[in-house]
Amino acid sequence: MVYLTRKAEFAASHYYHNPDLTPEENQRIFGKCNNPNGHGHNYTLEVTVKGEVDPRSGFVVDLKQLKEVMNREVLDAMDHRFLNKEVPEFFTKIPTTENLAIAVWQRLASKLKSAHLHRVRVYETPDLFVDFYGEE
Amino acid sequence: MKAHLTRRYLFSASHRLHNDDMSVDENQATYGKCNNPHGHGHNYMLEVTVSGQVDQSTGMICNLVDLDQCVEREVLSRYHLENLNTLQEFSKTVPTTENLCIEIFEILQRAFPYAHLDRVRLEETMMNSFEYAGGAEVPH
Numbered sequence: 092m093v094y095l096t097r098k099a100e101f102a103a104s105h106y107y108h109n110p111d112l113t114p115e116e117n118q119r120i121f122g123k124c125n126n127p128n129g130h131g132h133n134y135t136l137e138v139t140v141k142g143e144v145d146p147r148s149g150f151v152v153d154l155k156q157l158k159e160v161m162n163r164e165v166l167d168a169m170d171h172r173f174l175n176k177e178v179p180e181f182f183t184k185i186p187t188t189e190n191l192a193i194a195v196w197q198r199l200a201s202k203l204k205s206a207h208l209h210r211v212r213v214y215e216t217p218d219l220f221v222d223f224y225g226e227e
Numbered sequence: 228m229k230a231h232l233t234r235r236y237l238f239s240a241s242h243r244l245h246n247d248d249m250s251v252d253e254n255q256a257t258y259g260k261c262n263n264p265h266g267h268g269h270n271y272m273l274e275v276t277v278s279g280q281v282d283q284s285t286g287m288i289c290n291l292v293d294l295d296q297c298v299e300r301e302v303l304s305r306y307h308l309e310n311l312n313t314l315q316e317f318s319k320t321v322p323t324t325e326n327l328c329i330e331i332f333e334i335l336q337r338a339f340p341y342a343h344l345d346r347v348r349l350e351e352t353m354m355n356s357f358e359y360a361g362g363a364e365v366p367h
Binding site: 096141 | 244257321322325326329353356357359360362363364
């Protein structure tokens, strides 16, 4: 079993707001992140797949294909977007880094043919990242 | 008390991804630019993770000097500034970073007796990395 990780970067904006809460509660829980005009991050995405090395090619997965799937399913949808307004998952869910990692997993899991998705890691900043391993 | 220790090393090498059993077109389709007949190079970043009980008198899992000497002797001196395709272990195996990662794990597992080898992680570029734990699952 070999694990392969591919990184990608994207920039997006978001804000945190739960319509079921009062303005005061939203402000208290989310603080500055509740600003409705949003704010942005340079996100780093790490996608880890696992599998056996194909004896013929020496590859676990075709990296080019993985990159294409990541570009198509994630970066094209999220890069330079306002997550709350432009990415359907976040019309109803708060675009926290936790929910972002889950959304990326859901977008990729069914699209990776030859490799098994092991982990999605999303860095919001170099000091803060979330790992999601699927439903455990 | 058991602990895990990771040490980083750098080496540079060249390779060409090519399988003699495939046709010219199949090699090109499988490996793309990496099939360029003259090869190309990378600065590889190697991470070696070992684990063991922390020795009460030294406070260490193992002596880092021993680990450094072993990695230098067995891995870096073998691969640094070399063309991987010319080495015996890649005479029949394509030197993908998957296969290089497995090879380095097996070399160190044989050569380093002072702690348990957990994992070898190899970055081929800033964007790609590979991990091998002897066939075991890499723990979360």
